[in-house]
Amino acid sequence: MSSSKIPPLTYKVVAECSVSKARAGLMTLRHSEVRTPVFMPVGTQGTLKGILPDQLIELDCQILLGNTYHLGLRPGIETLQKAGGLHNFMGWPRAILTDSGGFQMVSLLQLAEIDERGVNFRSPFDQSECMLTPEHSMQIQNAIGADIMMQLDDVVKTTTTGPRVEEAMERTIRWVDRCISAHARNDDQSLFPIVQGGLDIPLRERCVFALMERQVRGFAVGGLSGGESKHDFWRMVDVCTDHLPKEKPRYLMGVGFAADLVVCVALGIDMFDCVFPTRTARFGCALVDGGQLNLKQQKYKNDMTPIDVDCGCNTCKRYTRSYLHHIATNENVSCSLLSIHNVAFQLRLMNSMREAIQRDEFPQFVRDFMDRHFVGEPIPTWIREALAAVNIELPEDAVQPTEEQEKRTEKSR
């Protein structure tokens, strides 16, 4: 690793939307330059489901996400150290971000218990009791060697209310200090703290202010995208970006649906990740401007057009919906083909937002996108409200939303 004086992360805002909080930036990491806003595909176990690193580079993917919990179990910290880190191990020359492992433990393991020391859990392989402390998370993430790493945070369900939310927020702040102390490679890797505070605006604000006192190079917004109401969701994002420093990147964890990405970029978020594009690919679904196509449906059987005629990915250049209909979920290669398209879709969406911000035409981009995305159905109220909060007004819907439709879009997360 380089021992030069250049910090392992520099971030520069290159353009700002004159209307909303959207911004285009350039983040320079040890392994890659990253143009923001950016979507980071999730390569949980050191691979992005069925896609070769060379194919990701061809898609111009600049940064991947790896999961500390999975990588700590397999191949394990020792092997990763011997390999010289995850970049070498998986043959990926560009940037990587790792999570802390805490979220996986709480979401995947029913037996996880959290106390002041850390997250206590049973190993899924040998049932032994393990404790993931902030120090241990740093140790694994230092071995993985990702360009950006996350603090261990105290994760509560987004729907939790009461004193537990405040306790989790306060503990997250105490843990970030333990993470900062334990972080052994600050010259190579940048540690992001995570804003917690549930769906409570004052708690979120307190957390942001406390974290801003720490010496860090960027911030994550966590504890969202877990089934909470979208009306709460956007307000939490909005309050965080209101206070977070403009000169540092902001990462909204676990968000990746197209409409959410557009709204949250307008609210001033720079980085996103989500398993959705690659997971939905495995079930035969392809992302398009209007949502997603379930290619298993009979109507695609004889459809001799590509998934998206305007998409330049290798899947759209060569394969028809008809062929994909026949092989989806049957042949392994369909998983790769649809993942490639879906990642290409996400990256293209981010790229076009970035370009619109640079031309200072972002509000119009948002209006055009929502028009394409919600065809024949009303734009959800929360999206109107969120965009109005950053001065982007959407035209009236031709049809008024029925109560049922409103409920459905609410649930569609």
Added chain:
Amino acid sequence: MKFVIKSISKNSGRLGQLRIKESQELATPLLMQTTKGGSIPYLTADAFEMVSNEQQLLQLTLSTMDQMAESLALWTRPLSDYVGLPGHNTVLMIRDPCETTPAGGNDRDVMPLFTRRGKESLTATQYMEMVAKFAPDVYQGLCDADTNPESTKKRVQKSVDRTERFMNECYALHGKEQRLANSTLLAPIVGGYNTFARTQSIKHAKEQPAGSYGGYILEGFHTNGLAATTLSAAQLLPIVEHCLQQLEDDKPRLMPGAFTPLLTLELIRRGVDVFDTSYAYCAAANYKALTFSYTKDAVQHAAFLDLTDDEIKEQFTPLLSGCTCLACSKHTRAYIHHLYKTHELLGPILLMIHNLHHYLGFFAAIRSSIAADQLPELIEHVRLQNTDAEIDYRIEANAKVISKAAMGKGFIAAAV
């Protein structure tokens, strides 16, 4: 389809050129690319281009593609375009050489077709209608190939008789189908391991008017899948030789199946021209990287590297030292072992890239050695790999792979 023999040597095989339509010539002995559902197994079209940019003969199989027939009837461009591999030539066969074809289902006048959805039955007329929808460059005639080294004399005789009846209809319909006007028919030769039955099958083909078919496909020696890797040379070679002696030189001879590299060489020595990549696939699907040597040297080699072996957990070296494939130049044994442990789809993708690269190299080496009249030397090298005994090239089903990844759909179903 045109086939030109460039050179024949009694003891070291024959070199030929296969020209299908107006495309460039394919040199024989030729390795066809086996496909599943029309795609090279595990590989997207662009991933396959990282293995080879040369023109290929795609081996498409009805048992993995029959559900596409209706869509293909509406397709007006070449079949290879539909499967995302434009510019390549296509051969349509019935059975997937990668998987064991179940026995039975040979009711009168129908041929069983074992697909993902179960058993379908096709009459010769239905078969020809289906082939017409695919409109492949080359296709095989309908045959009963449900025979193996253990088949009874009665079963073998039935396979020959049924094939004759099927083929009488195929020959008659071949000229009538508008969509097959530019397709070449391959005459199937069946008859198990019985010289009399084989001769009868050949005789039936040779009785047809000139131009009825453009080549031979030798079937009925095995029922596909891993069983082909266990065939005994002593049993197989005499009967193949018996067939080849009766076939005219100017027609190509195809022999589908996952024969071992050694058996493939012995078949080439005797004059078989076209093989497929099912052996490379079977190895990859069982987490084996091909490591045998086909270039004369003095070092000992093993047939495979087993990626499920815990001993390679921290071997940060390529699958095969000196190999220039994408998997070997950019990834390590340790990484692919990790992909096996985590049931990740990239594992078989990288193994398929390596195995196809290796096997294509093997076939190039075979052609060069025939040109130099040194095939026997190559066979000796592949047989011993500089060790004291014949190398075991058989592939056994890897129980660890099957139980853990549940194969096939398992890779897709494996959550997060």
